[in-house]
Amino acid sequence: MPEVICTTVYQFPELSDAAKEQARSWYREAAFHDDWWDAVYDDFERICDILGVSLKTRSVRLMGGGIRQKPCIWFSGFSSQGDGACFEATVGHAKGSTREIRSYAPQDQTLHGIAGRLQAAQRQNFYQLHAEVTHRGRYYHEYCMSIDVSRDSPTGQPPAEGSEETVVEALRDLARWLYRQLEAEDDHLTSDEAVEEEIVVNEYTFTDAGRQFG
Template identity: 35%
Template sequence: MNIAVSIAIPDDEEKQTELSFDELSDRAKEKARDNYRQNYPDDGWWDSSYEDFDKIADMMGICIATKQVPLMNGKNKSVPAIYFSGFWCQGDGACFEGNWYPEKDPLASLTKVMGHAPNDADLHEIAFGLAHLSERCNQLIPEARVKVEHNSRYYHSNSVSYDIDLPMPIHIQEGNELQHMVFDGLRTKLDLDDEAFETEVSDLLRRFMDWMYGLLEEEHEHLTSDEVIDQYLEEMKFDEDGEAIY
């Protein structure tokens, strides 16, 4: 006698539905994007921007300091001392630590910046301002120095302090009142007295920090855009709710 046996397969043992990203509903796609963004972009996405900022800063007389960053292998690497926070709060921004010195050849400095970033009008204005300040410093106080230090738990263009050194030229005699009077008069004429100089240089350096932050924000928005995220998700499989399977 032949006996037919029917074996039912429980629902929970049925093969899980696997969908490509393009096959998901709009709601599931958005969930998949949000899940992916939680761990993306990876730390270090700003490295190339930092390198470019450091290069441009050097063209304008800004010597950005370095900081040590730990690596996975236990070693450290030196990177520009640039800091930022973002990109959702009013107090977010960027800053750096380092020094500014008058450029010996302001015209060459400005030409380098404009050649490196020919279409960036905001950067051109900052570079022109620092070149103009360098030109006046070279006439009277070529050894001027501005030290920039981070002084807050926040990171933005107002979270730094400035230590300004405007040394008197060595050819001016300490007891020569006439030379001192002429020197002080020229400083005022060139807007290089202590207050005017600090206001001008701090404004230009803050504008450069704000410019850096603007580019970092643009890069982050690009990396986390639907267009870029979708390219990664096209290589993955999902369930119907947009949860990644692999």
């Protein structure tokens, strides 16, 4: 025969400290959104546009059966050796990038430096440099990017001495910058304060041991 079982449930503020920790752990493992990095990606795409880095895209099938183009950005993190971020792109000269990046991110000295180095390399080569960035291997960090730098010179001149290395290191630093932003966002979203806020806003309920109910 059917049996009715009554269970007392609690809002997060009503839990003991030990039960709260259990509730936070549940949220981090089971309720954390898969697309938490979207805001970081959106910011990165804007920065790439400013710097003359045109991210490649790939087709991703949606649950409803449609197709969506997503930027070729990947990362792994955040506690293992070899974690990092990488991307695929074509790179060219972006006029006014050093001024624009300072306007967009006035406090970010790392981005200012990347923009300055890319601009200096372009100036050395009469703004004729191009780079092709592709991902290789099964890991995701800055050294998984193959970066081929060339010069579109009408007389067949090669890149000026040292400019290829400048572009390569600037783009690797851009990947490192992205990884740090992702790590910071993850730290913020999984902090006790942020997790507790999400639990309360979504009105999750728990048993007295901190197990999510319902």
